Structures are given as structure tokens and as C-alpha cells.
Amino acid sequence: MRPAPAAESVIAEELAAVRPGLLPGYAAELPGARAAVLTRLWRALAYEPLPFVTGRESGAHGLALRLADGRRLRGPHADPYATAAYVTVVHLDRERYDDPARLLGALGGPGTAGFAAELAHSVASLALSRAGARQRGREEWPAEDPAGGGSGKDWEWERRVTDGHPFHPGCRSRPGFSVAEQLAYGPEHGPVVELGTVPVPAADCLVSGHWPAELRDGGRLLLPVHPWQAAHVLKRPYDVWRPARPLMSLRTLALPGGPHVKTALSARLTSSVRDISAYSVRAAAPLSAFAEDLAARTDGLLHLTRTLGAVTAHSPDLAALLREPPEVYAGPGERVVPVAALATTSLPGRPGWLAEFARLALTVGLRLLELGVALEAHGQNLLVVLAADGTPLRLVYRDLADIRVSPARLSRHGIAPPALTGRLITDDPTALRRKLFGSLVCGALAGTAGSAHALATALETALPALPATPDLPALRASPLPVKALTLMRLSPAGTGDVWTELPQPRAVAHRAGAGPAGRERS
Known part of the structure; x- marks a missing residue:
């Protein structure tokens, strides 16, 4: 029997003291939580410019990574847009690893010890979150499908997101x-x-x-x-x-x-x-x-x-x-749903719905980017106003604290820039596109789609209908920018955002030759 990592044991001991009835559910959720965090870590190992990864080889049986010390790490083909926990085990030379914290500790290198502890806590807290949600059931939650009734208060939708960030290994740390x-x-x-x-x-x-x-x-x-x-x-x-x-x-x-x-x-x-x-x-x-x-x-x-x-x-x-509160922007019969909660509904599986939502979100995002504002439109900041039948009508955006504003672009459109200086202000087109594309396409839309195949299908339908803005070609043809979330945690404090690139979803889907990978339960 595998020994329980310290974080899992600590949470189990505390749970026994404060909520013993939740212990069986917590134990049952641990394997799935390990796979969920390991999947997120495998995405980073496959796509981020980590200093201890010197090469990557994709073959018929999966992906192999060459490490700086000569070892090889093997696992499945990586879908950077997948939210399903499809990585249950990887092999470091002859050793088998099913726990992300143990794997990162074995890889070693600067910063790995501290981040490995965070991953162990992420696994244990994720299991706790899932166990609590399962025990409570959904009787207090809004109806699964927004067309099916229920009050749908914003906080009710938000508590459905048990798993936190869909792509960060520290999703529940x-x-x-x-x-x-x-x-x-x-x-x-x-x-x-x-x-x-x-x-x-x-x-x-x-x-x-x-x-x-x-x-x-x-x-x-x-x-x-x-x-x-x-x-x-x-x-x-x-x-x-x-x-x-x-x-x-x-x-x-x-x-x-x-x-x-x-x-x-x-x-x-x-x-x-x-x-x-x-x-x-x-x-x-x-x-x-x-x-x-x-x-x-x-x-x-x-x-x-x-x-x-x-x-x-x-x-x-x-x-x-x-x-x-975002709810003030809902009309009669409408409701406002955080995009991160859409994956807990049946909406993304409806024929054409994801493409319709992508067209709405990208139309708004590209129009604002052309004017001179890049939203950080990830699934937490971005909400969608839905009609009674679930049709996406409008968007609501909250929390302006980390947008990017281009005075030059605003001035070209006759808009007076806000009286601000500092980190929010930039005219760099790369920085502006990273902010929007990294959060909206690689964050909100990918998290809702759940796989490269589903995201590619939605984008192929939505892109021809988008306004022909100067930034559209970069979205169509270039690799997509995304924050290197694991590298950021392994870097010295104060480094700030570190970026990498992901292949276009259609390229990932074509290489894998797969359909939708499914969506992680949350």
C-alpha cells in the first residue's frame, strides 16, 4: 500500500476532529484528485519552457521528455486544452508515479520542494472540496441546465466550481x-x-x-x-x-x-x-x-x-x-452565470452552443482590443447573460484590476485614456494580445470546451463570423500565448508573469486524432 503524503494525512486528521462524517468521502476522492492535479502538471511539463526539460519526443505510445540529468519521463500525449483528468500515472525511468507532489519532488531542481508541498496541499484540498460537494448534493444548487429553472444567484453558481483553476496544478492549494x-x-x-x-x-x-x-x-x-x-x-x-x-x-x-x-x-x-x-x-x-x-x-x-x-x-x-453585483445586468427571465461554472452545466454539450458563445466572447474581446483595452477575461472575471433557454445574450466583466490599456490605440479612436500610469498601461501589441488571448481563448473558452477537439470545432465555426480587426490574424494563425503557470511558481519571487505558447487547438486535435476528451467532474 502506498504511504499517504503528509498533506493528505494532515487533512484527514483534522477532518476526523471537525467533520468525521466526511472522512469516507474524502478518502474516496483522493485518487481522482491526484489524477486531476497530475494532469495539470503534465500539461506544464509538456508545454512550458522548464529548465530541467531539454527535449520532447512524441511517438505512437505517448510523449517522452528528456531531462537535463539524462533521465526520461514518459506519459500520454498531452492535450493542453483538456480539463478531464486523463493522466493517472507517468514513468520516470523505471519508477511509476501517480502523485504529482512525489513526481515533482523526484524531478528536483530550484523551487521544486516548495511547489511540491503546494501540489500535495492542492490534491488534499481538492479531495476535500469534492467530498463536501458530493455529501451536500445539489439540492441547494441551481438547476444543472440554466433553462431548467432555479434562482441562479451568482454565488450559487460559483460554489459549483469545486476544482478551482482548470489548468493550474495548484488549483486548490x-x-x-x-x-x-x-x-x-x-x-x-x-x-x-x-x-x-x-x-x-x-x-x-x-x-x-x-x-x-x-x-x-x-x-x-x-x-x-x-x-x-x-x-x-x-x-x-x-x-x-x-x-x-x-x-x-x-x-x-x-x-x-x-x-x-x-x-x-x-x-x-x-x-x-x-x-x-x-x-x-x-x-x-x-x-x-x-x-x-x-x-x-x-x-x-x-x-x-x-x-x-x-x-x-x-x-x-x-x-x-x-x-x-453582476446580477443587476440580468433582465426578466435572464440569469448571469460565471464562465467557470458553465462546465458544470449541460450547455457546452448542446449542438452549436459553444460556437455561439465563442463568437460572442471573441467579438467583444477583439472589439475592445482594437479600441485599446485588453480584458483579462478568464472564467472567474467573465460572466455570460443567458436567456431563459440558455442562449448566450451578453457578457458581464468584473474586476478591472489587471486589464491592460493602450493610450495609443484609444487616442486613434478618439477616446481619452484614463488618468493612470503603471502596470496597466502599455502600447505593446504582444502584451495586449497575451492578456486577452491567454485569458479568453486558453482560459475561459478552453475551460468551457474541455478539450482541443471541442475548442477547435467551436473556433472553426466562430472565427469566420468575427469582425476583421487588426488582431484577428494573430488569433487565427499564430501559436496561442498562455501563462507558464508552473514555471512562474518555480521562478524567484517577483519575476512576474512568464509566458509560453500553445499550438492551435486544431493542430492538437489533428495530431491526437481524437474526439472530445470529456470534462472533469466539478
Whole structure:
């Protein structure tokens, strides 16, 4: 019998203390969780420019990697657009590996030890998430098919996404969160979180936009705080404010009948520490005003949620944003669904639906890119407004904190650039295309399609109907840009985004000679 990795054992011990009834389900989900994370890691090994991989050879029986130390790593052909857990075992020389953390530890090299620990935690937390979802069942969730009824609140859709990022090996890594805290704060576990507030003298704060009277107390501002942040980072008491439902990002929560609250959460989730910089707070109001003008130029196909107010106590660990909920953009009989949740519905399997959605998303994305704005349109930021029968009608985009804005392109179209400098501003066409194509095509659309074959089929139908913008040829013919997510985690802190390229989906599908690979259960 294989020994249980430390993270799996630790979570099992904690689970026995706080939710023993979940232990059998957790144990049953572990093999599938290992395969899910191993599949994501295999994608990175097959396509990212990792320094310890010196060559790749594709043959009749799969893919073989030559390593810098002379060893060979063998596994199946890699579909970089697949979300199904199709990699259950790989072989490093004569050794068999079915656990991603053990494999990465065996590969060795700078940064691998720390990232291997994250992968072990990702596996264990993913098994916990799936077990909790299975035990709770779907009686509290919206109907599987958006045409089938159900209230479909945004937070209800978001808690269906049990598996996190569809392509990041650290998809469910939550270092610093105990089992009790995952159950209390993870959206997939269906909790209600009691948000708190911390008072800070107004003179000590930077405010952008309007800060509501409810969060003011004389000369002090009341800053919303996440309970985990208060306990582990701020280490100070707070006043209980209002109950809220956590969204996919964990640190953003939906207030009943009110705005979404983005809180600082100084924990590393997937690639980034989720605090809120002073730059983001300062940019919030001008970006929000700019977004309203921008949305008006999309012929009603896109809504951009407004940031109502933002504040920081001049610390990334104590800051918050209040954002308009996407639901306000749904008309009678319509519902707004985060794109990451589409894979949990029957919609992508309907004939022609994926192509229709791809045409809508790419039309909007390319039009904005031509004007001078590249959205980071991954499945968490991008939402789709669906008609009662599931037809995709319009898009909603939230969280402008990491878009890219080209003053030169805006000026060519007679649009005044927002009064901003810094990382959001660039005229580099490569940087602009990476931001949009990497998030939308290799992220949102690929995650919804579930395989290179399904994505290629949708794109082949959608592309001829797209507007002939200057960026369209790069989307049609060039390799597609994507963040090298594993290389980024193995690189020194502060390296920033690292990019690589993926072959066009049709090339992957043709090489594999396969149909749809299916979609990972979530």
C-alpha cells in the first residue's frame, strides 16, 4: 500500500476532529484528485519552457521528455486544452508515479520542494472540496441546465466550481487554511461568512470613489475584513458586520441584496498573494468611470461592473473594494452565470452552443482590443447573460484590476485614456494580445470546451463570423500565448508573469486524432 503524503494525512486528521462524517468521502476522492492535479502538471511539463526539460519526443505510445540529468519521463500525449483528468500515472525511468507532489519532488531542481508541498496541499484540498460537494448534493444548487429553472444567484453558481483553476496544478492549494477554515470559508462548501470591520482614522486612509455612510463612524472609516485575514495576518479584533456568501476568488463575497466586497486575503492561492495594493485602490475610480464609457461602445454586448468605492489603510493587508453585483445586468427571465461554472452545466454539450458563445466572447474581446483595452477575461472575471433557454445574450466583466490599456490605440479612436500610469498601461501589441488571448481563448473558452477537439470545432465555426480587426490574424494563425503557470511558481519571487505558447487547438486535435476528451467532474 502506498504511504499517504503528509498533506493528505494532515487533512484527514483534522477532518476526523471537525467533520468525521466526511472522512469516507474524502478518502474516496483522493485518487481522482491526484489524477486531476497530475494532469495539470503534465500539461506544464509538456508545454512550458522548464529548465530541467531539454527535449520532447512524441511517438505512437505517448510523449517522452528528456531531462537535463539524462533521465526520461514518459506519459500520454498531452492535450493542453483538456480539463478531464486523463493522466493517472507517468514513468520516470523505471519508477511509476501517480502523485504529482512525489513526481515533482523526484524531478528536483530550484523551487521544486516548495511547489511540491503546494501540489500535495492542492490534491488534499481538492479531495476535500469534492467530498463536501458530493455529501451536500445539489439540492441547494441551481438547476444543472440554466433553462431548467432555479434562482441562479451568482454565488450559487460559483460554489459549483469545486476544482478551482482548470489548468493550474495548484488549483486548490490553500496554504495556511486549516480544514475547519476551508469548510468555513471555501465557496464550494456552501458557508455563510460573517464579515467584520476594522476602524481606521479617515486621515490614515486612501479612498477612491464613494465610501458609504454605513462604513463610516465619525472621523473613522470602517474597512471590511475577512475573518481569516483578521486572525492570521492582522491579528487584531474586529466588529462583526454582515453575513455574506464567498465567491470563487475566496476573498470576494456577495452581500445579500448588496454589493460584492473584495477583501484583502494575504494568502497564496494558485499563483498570487491576494492582497490589495494601493495602486489598485487609486486606480479603482478612474477605471470604473472609464469602463462605463467603454461598455457603451460595444452595442450592448458587454457590461462592466462598477467599483462603487475602494479604500486602503496604506497597507495591502488592510484594504477593501465594493463592487456592483453582476446580477443587476440580468433582465426578466435572464440569469448571469460565471464562465467557470458553465462546465458544470449541460450547455457546452448542446449542438452549436459553444460556437455561439465563442463568437460572442471573441467579438467583444477583439472589439475592445482594437479600441485599446485588453480584458483579462478568464472564467472567474467573465460572466455570460443567458436567456431563459440558455442562449448566450451578453457578457458581464468584473474586476478591472489587471486589464491592460493602450493610450495609443484609444487616442486613434478618439477616446481619452484614463488618468493612470503603471502596470496597466502599455502600447505593446504582444502584451495586449497575451492578456486577452491567454485569458479568453486558453482560459475561459478552453475551460468551457474541455478539450482541443471541442475548442477547435467551436473556433472553426466562430472565427469566420468575427469582425476583421487588426488582431484577428494573430488569433487565427499564430501559436496561442498562455501563462507558464508552473514555471512562474518555480521562478524567484517577483519575476512576474512568464509566458509560453500553445499550438492551435486544431493542430492538437489533428495530431491526437481524437474526439472530445470529456470534462472533469466539478
